[in-house]
Amino acid sequence: MNAPINHPVPLLDLDLLRTFVAIAETGSFTAAASAVFRTPSAVSMQIKKLEEILGRSVFSRDARSVTLTSDGELLIGYARRLIALNREAVSKFVIPDISGVVRLGSPDDYGERVLPHVLKRFAKTHPAIAVDVVIDQSSNLRQRLSDGGLDITLFTVCRNIPAEAEILLTEPIVWGGAKGGCAHMREPLPLSIWEEGCAWRSVALEALGRAGREYRIAYMSAHTAGQRSAILSDLAVAPLPRSFIGEEIVALGPEEGLPLLPTYNLAMTVAPDASAPVKAAADHIRATFESFRETGKF
Structure with a gap:
């Protein structure tokens, strides 16, 4: 056969x-x-x-x-x-010598929107490195890095930028409200805000105080998902970066009786004794934001 x-x-x-x-x-x-x-x-x-x-x-x-x-x-x-x-x-x-653990801190909002893109990029070039992600408020993250508990952290800041910080993004803060909603018409103004220590919270409350607009805290959460739920349900308005605005959440301002808000900065600080894996992770974060500045998308 x-x-x-x-x-x-x-x-x-x-x-x-x-x-x-x-x-x-x-x-x-x-x-x-x-x-x-x-x-x-x-x-x-x-x-x-x-x-x-x-x-x-x-x-x-x-x-x-x-x-x-x-x-x-x-x-x-x-x-x-x-x-x-x-x-x-x-x-x-x-790259047999590039291995280890990178301890990365991020605020909740950017942890949800940006870190998946950073981690995907990083895993492609450094698959042997583990990334330990910590999500917390910006003030707590900066303290963790100072105490040696983090290698890199992202944090939001409106003023008094630390000398060692690297600015990754600067954009306006706006009032976010539900599309077609009426929460901004209510008196006192119902707010959905982050906990104490949030840069957006402080500038938003200061702006309302200067404008003489009465407000009440209707919803408080440190998590983006909670903030979005309050806005989409038309229970409250909230201070948000302009890039967070989408089809269901619209930007509100003076035409809706709300004061203008300033810009804020998203910054990054890397530990001074950063290892090779940490420096590589920082480079990927920079590249992710450079792409966002060019395309408007993460």
Whole structure:
């Protein structure tokens, strides 16, 4: 009996898979091209080659969007695993000395919005490093770092910026209210605010005092989810960074009878005796905010 003929299985190029994943995550050939440092035409050629190897279409495209086909949905899991395995293997040889733990502090609001992006970036380049995240008020985080309990911390501050702090972001504080809501019309004004020690709380209360606007604390929480719930339920208004405003929460101001608020700063402080992993994590935080300043998105 004749032996079966073994047909060689083609190998998938990791560069093709990296581009494929970038398109799937951004939903755009153009955005993916920027992410993988190639031209849009080169990205299109890569996907054409990938589809030729597989004999299947991996994307459905129209004038407005790019979505995965059923075969693309199947491939995406394999692609991410192959890229992660390659990264892990290479890191054992390229950066064998970079390991350890990074103790990172962040206020709740940025812990929810920003840290997932930072940790994802960091894990890609430093998979052997563990990150211990502490979420707390800015004043407490600064004290923890001073006491040696943290290696890096993010914190919000409106004035009296410490000399050792690095400013990552400066933006206006606005009053956030429910779209179509009426909480801002009530007397006294119902507020949803953070606990004592929050930079936004102090400037908001000072502004209301100067404007002679009576208020009451209707809701108090140190967590962003709690603040959003109070606003979306139209129970109160709250001082928020402008970047927190979205479709369901709108910015209110003098036209709605509320005083203007100042800008605030999101700052970072790194321990003076920072190790190589800590410095690497700080670089990823800087890169994340640099991207936000350029695109307006985390």
